[in-house]
């Protein structure tokens with residue numbers, strides 16, 4: 162029986178009902194955020210039945226918002242707590258609440274920013290945000306770029322731009338160079354863009370995991386002698402494993418001399434340039450043809466916020482632009498660029514607001530303070546761990562990752578298991594040169610000195626408690 166009191170068009174709630182729905186969601190969010198410090202750093206035991214409870218046909222009739230949110234609660238709880246202060250695994254960021262508010266507003270106003278004519282001022286906001294990021298990286302006015310969903314898509318977009326800029330249509334002799342430590346997304350991008358494995362060269366790294374420029378040059382020369390067309394080098398401005406920074410200026414000079422497009426993958430490391438210490442370590446990045454940034458890492462935004470910067474936006478346009486009769490009413494004018502000309506996407510979310518609103522609300526200073534704090538916390542953790550004889554530090558942190566092995570190596574997995582079993586912090590591991598390595602990455606805006614102290618204490622205590630042999 163239809164409910165006679167139900168609204169006829171529930172997809173458009175009346176304003177009072179809309180406010181009630183918003184209030185219910187606001188309550189859910191505030192509870193979530195308030196309880197973060199006391200939540201476990203991870204909790205996926207028993208997640209399977211929770212996941213299975215969502216396997217169902219779509220309901221024909223709607224349910225109360227309270228009931229819907231209640232169902233979400235255990236789904237959120239049974240996960241790695243990527244938003245919490247104890248998340249020191251992989252590459253954190255946290256997800257500042259102001260960005261969630263921006264998404265809420267952006268989705269509710271639902272304007273179309275893919276072409277500037279459809280929302281000139283909103284497209285300008287997004288272009289301005291990109292201009293801010295470009296200037297923070299030391300790019301000159303006139304540089305541009307595109308907001309993406311993350312570093313992987315930024316690296317792909319850069320690779321396609323470089324291919325269009327430097328290679329003929331028949332590009333299979335094109336050769337790409339990157340260090341052994343480069344993120345998997347670059348290898349994936351090469352494959353997606355149509356380059357077989359034979360087009361990819363992994364350059365060996367030095368003891369601090371930085372690309373060795375002399376070897377890069379030899380490889381380029383040998384490839385050219387064999388008839389290959391070297392066209393792109395990807396330098397790391399902070400590797401995922403240890404935060405290693407390739408010799409950016411040297412790699413760039415070499416790229417210039419050999420006519421290669423120089424791309425910097427600064428997905429993890431780029432925003433450290435907002436503080437003088439980071440700027441000094443990343444010197445040279447400002448010369449690169451393109452830079453991948455991940456605001457969902459170093460600017461603490463929620464997942465789904467990436468950026469590709471290019472010195473010359475025309476290169477992006479050459480690779481991605483096009484015309485269609487049904488777009489003739491909205492083709493480019495004098496204002497902001499048409500973002501659809503710079504990326505594979507046409508319709509998409511209004512990503513610019515996610516950066517613009519938090520920067521307006523908090524100012525850059527709030528971000529700079531946090532970024533410096535992350536460098537300091539990682540350094541502190543390194544200093545406190547390096548005197549522990551049961552651990553071997555791989556390197557002093559070049560940014561905010563502390564990488565270390567257990568002594569002997571084979572105790573590493575058990576050490577990680579025990580530290581994480583305390584649920585106060587959550588670390589992750591990697592394999593480097595066949596070695597099992599633990600990583601502590603300080604990048605969440607919610608991680609402060611108390612939690613890093615807990616992490617250090619847990620690592621030392623558990624290392625001492627480990628049996629000699631597993």
Ligand SMILES: Cc1ncc(COP(=O)(O)O)c(C=O)c1O
Nearest residue numbers: 252311312313344346401428429
């Ligand atoms: C150096 C580096 N490049 C690229 C990526 C891929 O970025 P995303 O996960 O945003 O696609 C990551 C992710 O951790 C990274 O650390």
